[in-house]
Amino acid sequence: MDKKYKVLVVDDATFMTKAISDLLESDPEIEVIGVARNGLEGLKKIKELHPDVITLDIDMPVMDGLQAIRHIMIEAPVPIVVLSSLFSDGSITFEALRLGVVDFVAKPSGAISSDIHVAKQQIVDRIKLATSVNFQNIRRVRVRRNGASQNLPQPSGPLQSLAVIGTSLTGPNSFIRLMTRLEGGLPAAAVILLEISPKILPAFIEKFNEFASWKIAMAEDGAVIEQGVCYIQSNLLALTVEQAGKRGEARFKIGEPTDAPLDTLFTSAAAVFRERTVGVLLTGYGDDGSEGFAAIQKQGGKTVAQSVESCVYPNLTDSAIRRNRVDMVVEESRMAEAIASLIRKKG
Numbered sequence: 001m002d003k004k005y006k007v008l009v010v011d012d013a014t015f016m017t018k019a020i021s022d023l024l025e026s027d028p029e030i031e032v033i034g035v036a037r038n039g040l041e042g043l044k045k046i047k048e049l050h051p052d053v054i055t056l057d058i059d060m061p062v063m064d065g066l067q068a069i070r071h072i073m074i075e076a077p078v079p080i081v082v083l084s085s086l087f088s089d090g091s092i093t094f095e096a097l098r099l100g101v102v103d104f105v106a107k108p109s110g111a112i113s114s115d116i117h118v119a120k121q122q123i124v125d126r127i128k129l130a131t132s133v134n135f136q137n138i139r140r141v142r143v144r145r146n147g148a149s150q151n152l153p154q155p156s157g158p159l160q161s162l163a164v165i166g167t168s169l170t171g172p173n174s175f176i177r178l179m180t181r182l183e184g185g186l187p188a189a190a191v192i193l194l195e196i197s198p199k200i201l202p203a204f205i206e207k208f209n210e211f212a213s214w215k216i217a218m219a220e221d222g223a224v225i226e227q228g229v230c231y232i233q234s235n236l237l238a239l240t241v242e243q244a245g246k247r248g249e250a251r252f253k254i255g256e257p258t259d260a261p262l263d264t265l266f267t268s269a270a271a272v273f274r275e276r277t278v279g280v281l282l283t284g285y286g287d288d289g290s291e292g293f294a295a296i297q298k299q300g301g302k303t304v305a306q307s308v309e310s311c312v313y314p315n316l317t318d319s320a321i322r323r324n325r326v327d328m329v330v331e332e333s334r335m336a337e338a339i340a341s342l343i344r345k346k347g
Contacts, residue, residue: 004031005131008051010042010068011035011083012060020055020083020123027124037061039068046076053102053130055123058084058092066092069099073140079130083107083123087200090207097172097204100138102130106199129169129285129313137283137312137332138170141177143211159227159250160187161276161343164269166262166292168195168235168284170312174332175282176208179230181336184213188278188343189225191252191269193235193261195284201234221254235261240268259288262316266292275300278342281326282306282335284316293325302342304328306335 007024009032011017017035024030034049036042039056040063046054054072058065069080080101086092087106096104103126105119167174171194182190196204201218208216212230219231219239231252233239238255250272258264262281266289270277279296281289283306293303303326305317310332320326330338 004029005127006031006033006049006052007127008033008042008045008049008054009035010037010039010054010060010065011057012037013057016057023120023123024055024127026120030124030127039063039065039071042068043071043076046072046078051078053079053081053127055081055083055127056101058082058086058096066095066099069096069101073100073138077135077138079133079135079138081105081123081126081130087197088203090203090205093200093204094176094207098143098176099140100173102126102133102170103195104197104200106197126169132285133170133312134314135312137310138173141173141180143176143180145210159189159225161278162225162241162250162269162273163188163190163278163280163339163343164241164266164292164296165190165192165280165282166266166284166289166316167192167282168286168288168313168316170283171195172204174306174312176211177332178282178335178339179208179212179214179216182213183336183340184228186340186343187227189227190214190230191219191225191239191241191265192230192232193239193265194232195235198234198236201232205232219252219254221252223252225250225252237261239265241265241272242268243272260291262289263292263295267295270295270299270301273299273301277301278339279303280305280335280339281317281320282332283311283313285313286315287319289316290320290323290325293320294323297325297327302327302345304330304335304338304342307331
């Protein structure tokens with residue numbers, strides 16, 4: 001290899017820095033150029049060693065992971081992959097993703113992760129993908145509490161339309177920005193597939209509800225889709241929309257994992273909601289979602305994609321745009337406005 005991915009490992013546990021280092025360097029394309037025992041030491045070494053990406057623990061002395069993320073993103077910007085056992089703490093997972101980390105990976109066995117090698121491929125893949133981000137488009141999301149969820153605007157009447165949203169790595173950050181800006185009270189429901197660990201998702205949703213302008217809920221098997229709710233599920237599962245029950249209600253169905261979860265969701269939603277479907281693609285890698293967009297267009301629905309220039313990873317939207325599957329291309333800052341406009345036209 002002419003050039004290796006240079007990684008700094010930041011974790012206060014000696015056995016963990018060794019385990020992570022050994023895991024990463026088992027891949028011939030990765031070189032661990034240093035380790036640090038806390039966020040302050042990590043910040044110093046980032047400035048000295050200039051790594052391509054860092055792995056970061058959260059629970060550390062002197063300067064913890066969240067403090068470190070805030071300082072790093074301002075003083076020494078570098079892609080960050082969080083590797084922590086604190087995935088069940090919603091405030092931590094939400095905050096880390098809000099601040100702009102590339103991903104939050106759960107340590108396999110909590111604080112004592114002797115079987116961390118179980119997650120080897122996921123961690124290695126994240127490191128490599130993290131080095132290719134458009135870093136100038138990564139930034140923290142400014143949020144404010146919405147008060148009690150019961151005070152949110154509650155749309156009335158039957159479900160009018162469904163917004164189906166797709167993304168992949170770094171998507172949670174973009175999605176937080178979208179759903180804290182998208183006005184409540186619209187005559188629709190929304191559902192998104194996020195590239196996020198199922199272990200992290202419940203805590204993430206619980207915390208997200210403190211800030212979003214919509215009610216945020218898990219997309220669960222058999223659940224009836226209700227107006228005014230934004231449903232989230234991990235793209236590690238296959239999520240589809242179907243009509244079931246005596247009244248033909250729209251419900252979710254969860255199946256076995258698929259290589260094209262966005263196409264699967266979009267196509268099923270279009271079959272049920274037809275012209276009342278709004279498809280959305282945010283930042284992400286790969287080419288999933290393009291064929292699902294085609295299905296939405298065929299049924300008379302509308303599709304909107306984040307502009308390539310404003311994406312952290314441009315692949316998802318670029319693929320759909322090049323295949324003429326996108327009706328509207330907008331900057332990330334205008335995405336909420338564009339979706340609201342399309343939903344009103346469908347209502």
